[in-house]
Amino acid sequence: MSAPLIERTVFVVSDSTGITAETFSNSVLSQFEQVKFEAIRIPFLDTLEKAAAAAVRINRCADEQGAPPLVFSTLVNQDIAHEIRSANCTFLDLFGTFVQHIETALGMKSSHSVGRSHMGGLTKQYHDRIEAINFSLAHDDGQFIHGLEEADVILVGVSRCGKTPTSLYLAMQYAVKAANFPLIPEDFDRGSLPATLLPFRKKLFGLSILPSRLAEVRNERRPNSQYASIKQCRHEVAEAERLMRMENIPWLSTTTKSIEEISSKVLAEIGLNRRMY
Amino acid sequence: MSAPLIERTVFVVSDSTGITAETFSNSVLSQFEQVKFEAIRIPFLDTLEKAAAAAVRINRCADEQGAPPLVFSTLVNQDIAHEIRSANCTFLDLFGTFVQHIETALGMKSSHSVGRSHMGGLTKQYHDRIEAINFSLAHDDGQFIHGLEEADVILVGVSRCGKTPTSLYLAMQYAVKAANFPLIPEDFDRGSLPATLLPFRKKLFGLSILPSRLAEVRNERRPNSQYASIKQCRHEVAEAERLMRMENIPWLSTTTKSIEEISSKVLAEIGLNRRMY
Incomplete structure (x- = not known):
């Protein structure tokens, strides 16, 4: 196997720790062996101000690398997600993509609540x-x-x-x-x-x-x-x-x-x- | 908040450890607070024989619960995935759903290799x-x-x-x-x-x-x-x-x-x- 030839930055954005998005991005990107990925983690992205700053960063990266970066998102807040999605990027909406299927399968709506899986220090x-x-x-x-x-x-x-x-x-x-x-x-x-x-x-x-x-x-x-x-x-x-x-x-x-x-x-x-x- | 009313079994299937699929399923399911999920992990699902046995188990669960279970999959091998998909379930293909977007974005094909992210005990x-x-x-x-x-x-x-x-x-x-x-x-x-x-x-x-x-x-x-x-x-x-x-x-x-x-x-x-x- 030859050494990786291409370097690409990916962003991992989340309302919460970003651990799910990062675990997922590591797994799926390991199937692209020709590329060396550097992941930039932006956890606790919970205000529109932070989202705007992250979008600027993503756009700058797109300019520098001459290609829109991949963005792995577990953002639940739709306004924040919209802000990031508007940047020059390939936005991969991990939750959104599946939540609808699951809602249909279960016959109920999700709570659209943020970061519940790593919460609960007192449970x-x-x-x-x-x-x-x-x-x-x-x-x-x-x-x-x-x-x-x-x-x-x-x-x-x-x-x-x-x-x-x-x-x-x-x-x-x-x-x-x-x-x-x-x-x-x-x-x-x-x-x-x-x-x-x-x-x-x-x-x-x-x-x-x-x-x-x-x-x-x-x-x-x-x-x-x-x-x-x-x-x-x-x-x-x-x-x-x-x-x-x-x-x-x-x-x-x-x-x-x-x-x-x-x-x-x-x-x-x-x-x-x-x-x- | 009232106690969960519904209990549902979900399956987590993978060619490898299943950690990515399980992390993901925990996160996304935490948005359905009304349901108590029990996850059955089937890791190292790497032969058609094991896949057939898993499909039987999924079908039995569908019969018992009167509803097709959710199956979170990071299966890379398409034949094995096909076997599971043929069971009575809602199949959520975590990798397949995104790999194509990423291939398009990167302008290259993935290696479709199994479980590389948790491998490499010697790196x-x-x-x-x-x-x-x-x-x-x-x-x-x-x-x-x-x-x-x-x-x-x-x-x-x-x-x-x-x-x-x-x-x-x-x-x-x-x-x-x-x-x-x-x-x-x-x-x-x-x-x-x-x-x-x-x-x-x-x-x-x-x-x-x-x-x-x-x-x-x-x-x-x-x-x-x-x-x-x-x-x-x-x-x-x-x-x-x-x-x-x-x-x-x-x-x-x-x-x-x-x-x-x-x-x-x-x-x-x-x-x-x-x-x-």
Whole structure:
């Protein structure tokens, strides 16, 4: 694959955080590999004055790049949307395009209210999510073994295989209480799971990684250590996978996967259907 | 506002993680307050066999609820999309609807490739993100003061005002190295910022919170303690806000805001334009 040849600025505009519009724009634009996109996020666009200023910025960009920029919008306020739409741009109205279909399907009108999905700092759901983050932090790397019975899932695997970011993502995005616990050389010598985990066998989910990748990651942390040597990494990974197979722990390899992919697969495997935030 | 009266199941289908489709469906459905939606996520829908099984599930749901369910799709593979579309549902094709507009605007064809936005566990961007998460974890709650010069932002505020989840979200979603540092009674007695922070004054961003809300949050942690008393909370919040004003530290109140809103505002205020993951 050759390097991107074209650079284009895109705008992400929203009455609220702009997170939905940005997530969407990232996904859809990743299908245009020939272009390098720079996204300019304009969140909390909630007055006509701000909209006018944003329109000026969009027009200036159109002049500079000699092409109308793409604008991904989740604007709900129609007056503000109209102001942006009047700029020299390709306006992609994410909500408007679908709200009408959904209204027809449901046989009711939408409330046209702004930014409700990331609101509600005081709701029960929000509280559960903060609790899950606190839980995952407290139970990172096996540091706190009390309360494991409250865990929705306990990730296990060798040091630096991706347990911590995955646990935090599960907590942050899905309010899943995800603990994680390292499998270490002592466990392999003994040939069994850490005793602490035995009562929670059904909650265990394993992460593994290619030894060559593990050696890279560990070398950044502790260059040229025995811990980071390919020999040690091969040994630990082989032993961890053997243990997980022996104990019938479901597991997956994180080597080429993003935190999102790992988390999504873990949720699917453990059969949790949680609302995403 | 009265309680929701109608319950409806929606499906979120994707060749990849389904995160984009789910984020989008949450946002747009939050505009239909009269309905309680339950989302069934079907990620990694990448074979015709899986698609046929999903179609059966959608049809069964249509029969049970007496109405065709909404299906939010980011399916890129057209054969798989066709299979789902043939079920009894209102099919909302998030990518297809916009890809053609974007192709026209850019004057080029999309690659129609699956799930590229959450891929690439081995890219530089991904590496930066993991580094940011590690940084934010290591610099949570002022626990590690070396390396603060590498921080993109240092959040300050009283204990339990929302610094930790915000730091982690900034790292996870934007690869921002976000440290956080508590403002404690000793600082207020002395009437100045912690000495550790003085060299990094320009990186500081304050979070505050209503005393009544802070007392609630602290009471869950340490019920009936002096730490959680409304008197103590009022005192700490007043002192922290005084200190932030005196030191010209930009700050905002987290009381009714979600992690997403706080993070989005912090990014806008400190002028960081980071790619979202």
